[in-house]
Amino acid sequence: MYFRIGPVEWRSAISTLAAITQDVRTVPRALLLEGRRNLVGLTRDELRSALVEIGTPQKQANMRTGQIWQWMYQKGVRDFDLMTNLSKSYRSMLAEQFEVAVPEVVSRNVSGDGTRKYLVRIAGGHEVETVYIPETDRGTLCISSQVGCTLTCPFCHTGTQKLVRNLTAGEIVGQIMLARDDLGEWLRPGEGMGERPRLISNIVLMGMGEPLYNFEAVRDAMKIAMDGEGIALSRRRVTLSTSGVVPEIARTANEIGCMLAVSFHATTDELRDQLVPINRRWNIATLLDALRAYPKLSNSERITFEYVMLKDVNDSDEDARRLVRLISGIPAKVNLIPFNEWPGAPYRRSGWRRINAFADIVHKAGYASPVRTPRGEDIMAACGQLRSATERGRRSKAEISAEVTPVR
Ligand code: SF4
Numbered sequence: 547m548y549f550r551i552g553p554v555e556w557r558s559a560i561s562t563l564a565a566i567t568q569d570v571r572t573v574p575r576a577l578l579l580e581g582r583r584n585l586v587g588l589t590r591d592e593l594r595s596a597l598v599e600i601g602t603p604q605k606q607a608n609m610r611t612g613q614i615w616q617w618m619y620q621k622g623v624r625d626f627d628l629m630t631n632l633s634k635s636y637r638s639m640l641a642e643q644f645e646v647a648v649p650e651v652v653s654r655n656v657s658g659d660g661t662r663k664y665l666v667r668i669a670g671g672h673e674v675e676t677v678y679i680p681e682t683d684r685g686t687l688c689i690s691s692q693v694g695c696t697l698t699c700p701f702c703h704t705g706t707q708k709l710v711r712n713l714t715a716g717e718i719v720g721q722i723m724l725a726r727d728d729l730g731e732w733l734r735p736g737e738g739m740g741e742r743p744r745l746i747s748n749i750v751l752m753g754m755g756e757p758l759y760n761f762e763a764v765r766d767a768m769k770i771a772m773d774g775e776g777i778a779l780s781r782r783r784v785t786l787s788t789s790g791v792v793p794e795i796a797r798t799a800n801e802i803g804c805m806l807a808v809s810f811h812a813t814t815d816e817l818r819d820q821l822v823p824i825n826r827r828w829n830i831a832t833l834l835d836a837l838r839a840y841p842k843l844s845n846s847e848r849i850t851f852e853y854v855m856l857k858d859v860n861d862s863d864e865d866a867r868r869l870v871r872l873i874s875g876i877p878a879k880v881n882l883i884p885f886n887e888w889p890g891a892p893y894r895r896s897g898w899r900r901i902n903a904f905a906d907i908v909h910k911a912g913y914a915s916p917v918r919t920p921r922g923e924d925i926m927a928a929c930g931q932l933r934s935a936t937e938r939g940r941r942s943k944a945e946i947s948a949e950v951t952p953v954r
Pocket of ligand 1: 695696697698699702703704705706753754755756789809
């Protein structure tokens with residue numbers, strides 16, 4: 547997927563981190579203790595049932611669920627003993643049965659433009675990448691939903707990495723939690739929600755993987771991100787980007803209701819079959835039908851069409867005119883993404899004049915057509931560049947499976 551990138555201006559809060567660093571640090575891993583269930587990523591219903599199973603009275607279970615969610619997702623508390631609005635005996639009962647664990651940050655790189663890229667290790671020893679992009683008016687966290695990807699879009703570095711496995715809901719929401727740890731974004735004692743501007747104000751599912759091929763886990767994680775007692779982001783600030791898994795688009799509207807972006811990238815089936823191979827299964831006309839229905843079903847304002855600018859491939863005036871004809875009637879915005887090169891990439895970035903001429907045609911047709919400034923290129927964190935370094939020199943399957951078994 548592609549993630550949003552914006553003007554090269556940083557929040558003052560993190561401007562001191564402007565230097566390019568290779569800041570490799572080891573955060574002690576919250577080891578999964580035998581028999582303890584991780585509460586991160588459980589839906590409200592699942593958490594409620596888990597609490598009832600350990601003896602919480604039915605009548606109290608909803609309230610306890612809300613309290614524990616606030617401690618975990620708003621205050622960043624991982625130690626039950628610090629959940630001081632619960633009785634001491636209840637806290638020790640929780641600690642015996644449960645844990646609050648997030649994936650381990652293996653390394654953190656900070657780009658010259660303030661973008662932060664986290665290499666995150668999940669159960670089984672697999673790694674994914676998470677990227678934080680600070681801008682003047684917002685901070686966007688781009689999260690991953692799969693280790694690798696099945697879809698092999700040839701311009702995307704992630705697509706060159708085979709799918710290893712889907713992430714669990716806990717591993718997806720855990721990426722938000724570890725970034726909040728790093729940014730120091732949790733509520734402080736005595737502080738209320740909304741008293742400080744949020745550093746992570748937007749979430750985009752545009753990291754590694756196709757989120758709609760991991761629907762249930764993505765849905766459960768995003769429900770936590772959008773819940774008032776969870777991470778508490780408005781659904782308008784959560785964007786899921788798909789390459790075009792048509793059967794799941796209506797389901798996304800009904801069951802998640804977040805904003806939708808689509809990796810479009812080509813205006814003929816012949817070219818899209820190559821650039822976004824899922825097009826061979828659901829072609830442009832079928833995809834556009836599903837997209838036309840989305841805003842009404844989800845009550846969202848518009849669809850974002852992501853369009854990577856590849857020199858002499860999809861960047862002509864004729865492509866721009868075809869694009870506006872195709873999306874006619876759909877409330878839309880077109881994000882133009884200058885191609886971010888990676889080692890061995892088979893394409894080149896379109897020239898800036900070409901990109902601006904393309905943007906102009908789209909804009910004159912009545913669509914916002916921002917050209918995204920590449921962010922985090924120096925640390926390979928820009929759109930389409932994500933690919934976990936260690937997956938390149940991957941260890942054997944036996945070594946991986948000898949590690950911890952995934953749990954939720
Ligand atoms: S663009 Fe998205 S769907 Fe295509 S290979 Fe990359 S991660 Fe997978």
